Amino acid sequence: xxxxxxxxxxxxxxxxxxxxxxxxxxxxxxxxxxxxxxxxxxxxxxxxxxxxxxxxxxxxxxxxxxxxxxxxxxxxxxxxxxxxxxxxxxxxxxxxxxxxxxxxxxxxxxxxxxxxxxxxxxxxxxxxxxxxxxxxxxxxxxxxxxxxxxxxxxxxxxxxxxxxxxxxxxxxxxxxxxxxxxxxxxxxxxxxxxxxxxxxxxxxxxxxxxxxxxxxxxxxxxxxxxxxxxxxxxxxxxxxxxxxxxxxxxxxxxxxxxxxxxx
Amino acid sequence: xxxxxxxxxxxxxxxxxxxxxxxxxxxxxxxxxxxxxxxxxxxxxxxxxxxxxxxxxxxxxxxxxxxxxxxxxxxxxxxxxxxxxxxxxxxxxxxxxxxxxxxxxxxxxxxxxxxxxxxxxxxxx
Numbered sequence: 001x002x003x004x005x006x007x008x009x010x011x012x013x014x015x016x017x018x019x020x021x022x023x024x025x026x027x028x029x030x031x032x033x034x035x036x037x038x039x040x041x042x043x044x045x046x047x048x049x050x051x052x053x054x055x056x057x058x059x060x061x062x063x064x065x066x067x068x069x070x071x072x073x074x075x076x077x078x079x080x081x082x083x084x085x086x087x088x089x090x091x092x093x094x095x096x097x098x099x100x101x102x103x104x105x106x107x108x109x110x111x112x113x114x115x116x117x118x119x120x121x122x123x124x125x126x127x128x129x130x131x132x133x134x135x136x137x138x139x140x141x142x143x144x145x146x147x148x149x150x151x152x153x154x155x156x157x158x159x160x161x162x163x164x165x166x167x168x169x170x171x172x173x174x175x176x177x178x179x180x181x182x183x184x185x186x187x188x189x190x191x192x193x194x195x196x197x198x199x200x201x202x203x204x205x206x207x208x209x210x211x212x213x214x215x216x217x218x219x220x221x222x223x224x225x226x227x228x229x230x231x232x233x234x235x236x237x238x239x240x241x242x243x244x245x246x247x248x249x250x251x252x253x254x255x256x257x258x259x260x261x262x263x
Numbered sequence: 264x265x266x267x268x269x270x271x272x273x274x275x276x277x278x279x280x281x282x283x284x285x286x287x288x289x290x291x292x293x294x295x296x297x298x299x300x301x302x303x304x305x306x307x308x309x310x311x312x313x314x315x316x317x318x319x320x321x322x323x324x325x326x327x328x329x330x331x332x333x334x335x336x337x338x339x340x341x342x343x344x345x346x347x348x349x350x351x352x353x354x355x356x357x358x359x360x361x362x363x364x365x366x367x368x369x370x371x372x373x374x375x376x377x378x379x380x381x382x383x384x385x386x387x388x
Contacts (some may be wrong), residue, residue, distance in 0.1 A: 150334050179324055255319035
């Protein structure tokens, strides 16, 4: 977790902006934005947060959080793709990245994506209205998934164990490679992503996992599941059984893995 | 995944000659877990030919497929022929590979060459 006091200590006389993700999209950790907001306010520094993974599960009250800038990705909470939401506190001046027409007060020229905007607004309205149900429902599914996946020996959950959004469950499976897991799961109708180097297109595994202190050889063995309230217990059980089989298959083919029971 | 040929996916789903040889004539292991790619090849040599060959791989679909198809290409070949198997042969046999995955075919070719080298070292001793 980001320590608000560490944030305070790292502020410099020329610091203009602090940016901390609200909910980490890869591992689900929820950062203490409200506490950080108090520090930035006191210091007269702007606070920006990426709340893309937060809308369905966490409070977005910008006053409570003390944020000056907040982004949301409607496609993350049931809305359409091709539109984003940036909250900008009154009085905060930002410069455009694109130049041209006068739409969006000159900040984002180009004819408005009206269907996208309408869809985004409706999705946000529903996300807020259904938040309690989402937190409970997805929370139960996540708990079931985490308990089940933990039965795979030599595996562990990444991200903060308690301060997390329920819908993101990213696990490390030692001795199994991420892309191989993604494909084998896809063959069974299960879609996941991975932080392995082979899935990144570069030679490096996920910088997020590495930053958490996970050794590279383990970061290659990550599989990230995401849930919604439309998933069922049966689907979760199906995934758990699939993972038990798949990880077993990949460990049997791994020259470094001794297939005797490890403790 | 995008750009994988059907043949590559097939070798990933159903790898050939996967496992260990109980008493191999020689063995080689290349790669390292920090990079996420490790291949091991066991060969059984009889009459200067590769009578049997088995592989084990930790890595992505391309890594598993290249080592699998390599064992198919190499089995039954003379050592002299097997030494000539290059990564381009492996990629060709698979019907092509995405550029970013070509290094897997290089690793597989290196692994076999190393195994043959280890065999030759063993018999001279």
